[in-house]
Amino acid sequence: MAITRTEKSVSKSDPISKPAARPIKWKDLLGKLIVYLLLTTGAIIFIAPWAWMVSASFQPIGEIFEWPPNWIPETFTLQNYVKFLAAEGFFRWVLNSGFLAVVVLVIQMFFNSLAAYTFAKRKFPGRDGLFLLMLGTLMIPGQLFLIPNYIILLRSPLFGGNNLMGVGGYGMLDSFWGIIIPYSFSVWSVFFMRQYMKGIPDDLLDAARMDGASEFLIYWKVVMPLCGPVLAAQAIFTFTFVWNDFFWPLIVISSPELRTLQLGLALFILKNKTVWDIVFAGSVVSTLPVLLIFIFFQKYFIRGIALTGMK
Amino acid sequence: MAITDIEKSQPFSRRMRETLRLMRKNWSAYLFLMPGLIHFAIFTLFAVGFAFYISFHEWNIIRPEKPFVGLENYLRLFEDPRFLRAVTNTLTFMVGVPLNLISGLAVALLLNTKVRGQALFRAMFYLPVVTPLVVSSIIWKWLYQGDYGLLNYYLLKFGIIQEKIFWLADPNLALPALILMGIWGGTGATMVIYLAGLQSIPQEMYDASMVDGANSWQRLRYITIPLLRPTTFFLFITSVIGTFQIFTEVYIMTNGGPLNRTTTIGYYLYTNAFRELDMGYATAMAFVLFAMIFGFTLIQWKYTRGDVEY
Numbered sequence: 001m002a003i004t005r006t007e008k009s010v011s012k013s014d015p016i017s018k019p020a021a022r023p024i025k026w027k028d029l030l031g032k033l034i035v036y037l038l039l040t041t042g043a044i045i046f047i048a049p050w051a052w053m054v055s056a057s058f059q060p061i062g063e064i065f066e067w068p069p070n071w072i073p074e075t076f077t078l079q080n081y082v083k084f085l086a087a088e089g090f091f092r093w094v095l096n097s098g099f100l101a102v103v104v105l106v107i108q109m110f111f112n113s114l115a116a117y118t119f120a121k122r123k124f125p126g127r128d129g130l131f132l133l134m135l136g137t138l139m140i141p142g143q144l145f146l147i148p149n150y151i152i153l154l155r156s157p158l159f160g161g162n163n164l165m166g167v168g169g170y171g172m173l174d175s176f177w178g179i180i181i182p183y184s185f186s187v188w189s190v191f192f193m194r195q196y197m198k199g200i201p202d203d204l205l206d207a208a209r210m211d212g213a214s215e216f217l218i219y220w221k222v223v224m225p226l227c228g229p230v231l232a233a234q235a236i237f238t239f240t241f242v243w244n245d246f247f248w249p250l251i252v253i254s255s256p257e258l259r260t261l262q263l264g265l266a267l268f269i270l271k272n273k274t275v276w277d278i279v280f281a282g283s284v285v286s287t288l289p290v291l292l293i294f295i296f297f298q299k300y301f302i303r304g305i306a307l308t309g310m311k
Numbered sequence: 312m313a314i315t316d317i318e319k320s321q322p323f324s325r326r327m328r329e330t331l332r333l334m335r336k337n338w339s340a341y342l343f344l345m346p347g348l349i350h351f352a353i354f355t356l357f358a359v360g361f362a363f364y365i366s367f368h369e370w371n372i373i374r375p376e377k378p379f380v381g382l383e384n385y386l387r388l389f390e391d392p393r394f395l396r397a398v399t400n401t402l403t404f405m406v407g408v409p410l411n412l413i414s415g416l417a418v419a420l421l422l423n424t425k426v427r428g429q430a431l432f433r434a435m436f437y438l439p440v441v442t443p444l445v446v447s448s449i450i451w452k453w454l455y456q457g458d459y460g461l462l463n464y465y466l467l468k469f470g471i472i473q474e475k476i477f478w479l480a481d482p483n484l485a486l487p488a489l490i491l492m493g494i495w496g497g498t499g500a501t502m503v504i505y506l507a508g509l510q511s512i513p514q515e516m517y518d519a520s521m522v523d524g525a526n527s528w529q530r531l532r533y534i535t536i537p538l539l540r541p542t543t544f545f546l547f548i549t550s551v552i553g554t555f556q557i558f559t560e561v562y563i564m565t566n567g568g569p570l571n572r573t574t575t576i577g578y579y580l581y582t583n584a585f586r587e588l589d590m591g592y593a594t595a596m597a598f599v600l601f602a603m604i605f606g607f608t609l610i611q612w613k614y615t616r617g618d619v620e621y
Contacts, residue, residue, distance in 0.1 A: 032424075039421050043435040046495065049450045050438055052461060056453075065459050068468075115347040124337035125330045130344070137355050141556055141604055143580055144597040147365060147590050148358040151372070185350035215339045244443040246559050251585065262445040266563050269449055276453065283446040294441045298434060301441075 053287075057081070057280040064276050080281035087278055089257055093264035094285065100176060100260060101242040101289075104183045108238050109231065111185050116193030117219045121205060131194075134187045142247075150251060153178045178252035179260075183242060189234050196230035197223060232300040240290050261286045362594050370591035377591075384595035394596065396571050397579040400486060404557055404575065407490040407497070408550045412543060414494055415501025420531070422502070423509045433506070437499035444496070448563035451492045455479050455564075479565050482572045489560055489573060501546050508542035509535070544615050548608055555604055576600050 051071070056064045057080055059073045085091050119131050153172040156162060160177075161169020172178040200223060208218045224231070249263040259267070265282045268275075294301055334341070366384055368377045388394050418436055422429055439447060454462050457477035466472045478488045516534050525533070536543075558577040561567055567574035567582070576596065584593035 032426075035421050035424050035426060039418075039426065039432050042418060042421075043432055046439060046498070047435050049447075049454055049461075049495065050442065052454075053446070053450045067459065067464055069461055069464060111346045111350075114343045118340050118343040122337060122340040122343075123333075124340040125333050127340075130348075134351060134355075137351075137359070139552075139605065139608065140355075140359065141552065141597070141601055143556060143577060144362055144594075144601050145354065145358050146580075146597065147584055147594050148361040149354055150584075151361070151365075151590075152353065152358065154372075182354055185347045187351070187355075190347065215343070219343070240441065244445075246443075246445050246562075250562075262443055265449070266445045266559075269452075270563065279449055283449050287442050287446050290441045290443065291438075294434070294437075298430070 419505035
């Protein structure tokens with residue numbers, strides 16, 4: 001489809017071009033054709049595993065196991081989704097994941113942007129030292145924080161049956177606090193927001209200061225409205241990160257009803273090895289929110305990724 | 312003598328006073344930073360110090376006594392065949408890093424030739440990146456299945472293999488299978504960053520080389536790739552750091568098997584901390600991992616710094 005269209009557009013310009021340029025034109029055309037061929041083949045290979053998951057999620061279990069594989073369901077069924085939402089606690093897990101992703105997103109946006117604004121636009125003793133210290137810790141792998149933070153959560157005073165000394169209960173473990181609190185601030189995000197905020201002219205802030213605006217009002221009414229693109233990119237990134245996260249919930253959560261969708265899905269497939277119909281339906285549901293965000297905000301997504309270089 | 316002391320200390324105390332005045336004047340800046348600073352102080356600074364402390368103790372979360380054992384946890388690591396296996400496996404996973412960069416660059420170069428439907432192609436290559444890793448692992452676990460898997464079906468159909476291969480159960484194939492999946496999941500991310508890098512190369516460079524009669528291979532070899540060096544450097548470092556920490560795929564697809572051939576440092580660390588409850592040992596492992604990442608980044612930095620232009 002795409003190939004024929006380019007052929008047409010190239011041949012349209014033919015009459016204008018000089019005859020001498022023709023051999024090169026053919027070479028270009030061949031080059032274009034190869035480019036499209038490679039891209040299309042590559043894209044199909046990349047999309048195939050994913051397309052299979054979607055297709056299989058609409059097939060009855062017997063058909064999923066058939067050879068040759070059915071790329072288009074022979075008997076189209078929604079049963080897998082019904083079974084998925086009815087099985088164990090899947091419905092609850094979808095809600096848990098959505099709740100956590102939104103709460104972490106809101107808290108992080110506020111704390112991160114507040115810190116980013118302060119680092120970008122305020123002058124105060126210790127600023128540069130603090131900022132460098134924070135950046136310096138970014139190279140430490142997550143595994144190093146795993147065990148100390150687990151114990152910190154376990155020993156949080158007055159949480160989960162703990163007394164003031166942090167003894168007696170489970171602290172923030174096996175509760176949403178254990179996910180929300182450690183995820184309430186991100187140095188990465190502060191760094192990228194700060195870079196963006198530094199580009200906002202100081203004159204705007206000074207003008208607001210002249211009018212007697214408080215520092216918080218300047219941050220909230222002057223700086224934040226100008227940060228749309230970076231906030232959108234960071235919001236998308238944070239939501240996707242929390243929604244897709246597996247490792248931390250695996251460590252923190254032990255009650256089945258508190259599982260996130262990713263955790264529930266992973267433990268479900270490890271426990272029940274043959275229920276691929278439910279698992280494929282669950283996989284689609286678990287991909288859907290990030291997919292929709294990706295489709296609707298592709299621009300911010302790509303820009304955010306290109307900016308942060310994070311996967 | 313006493314006089315000079317006072318003279319010396321005066322500017323210092325004046326500086327102190329000035330600093331204090333600035334701090335009082337900007338009190339709201341500290342207030343704004345407070346939530347982040349408290350978080351950073353507890354979950355980052357204290358945590359690192361605490362981890363260091365734990366790594367010198369026999370730290371079982373259930374047992375109340377946690378005896379000091381000095382360097383024993385670190386020394387044990389070098390005699391633990393499973394840990395050494397995990398290090399070997401993790402380093403083998405690094406094969407995926409250059410492959411990932413090459414495939415990402417290849418797609419980016421193809422997409423950068425002003426093709427129609429660029430956004431659509433880009434989205435298709437990028438889709439595996441937004442797919443949750445748990446889901447990717449589930450899909451690929453199915454694809455690699457011996458009896459029903461799609462991979463075996465097509466390989467048999469096209470006559471590439473003669474009999475079914477049990478990819479994830481074969482000690483020699485499980486790790487390469489995971490690497491292949493990693494390329495599928497990572498190409499989109501490297502592609503996007505390479506595209507951004509490609510678009511920052513000025514067109515004049517290419518125009519000038521055309522005048523000099525450079526062919527497209529020479530343009531790629533002598534203009535594009537050298538000018539993409541900072542991007543490649545960045546991607547290389549971040550991919551290596553990411554590869555050092557591989558966990559989820561292993562947890563879902565192979566459980567570290569067969570015969571520990573897919574046990575990564577990240578996975579072995581997890582099993583030690585949360586199955587054996589040997590947290591002192593696991594933390595020592597985390598420090599060795601950190602040292603490896605740090606050392607690697609340093610070497611990279613030292614060897615490429617001169618060439619990277621910003």
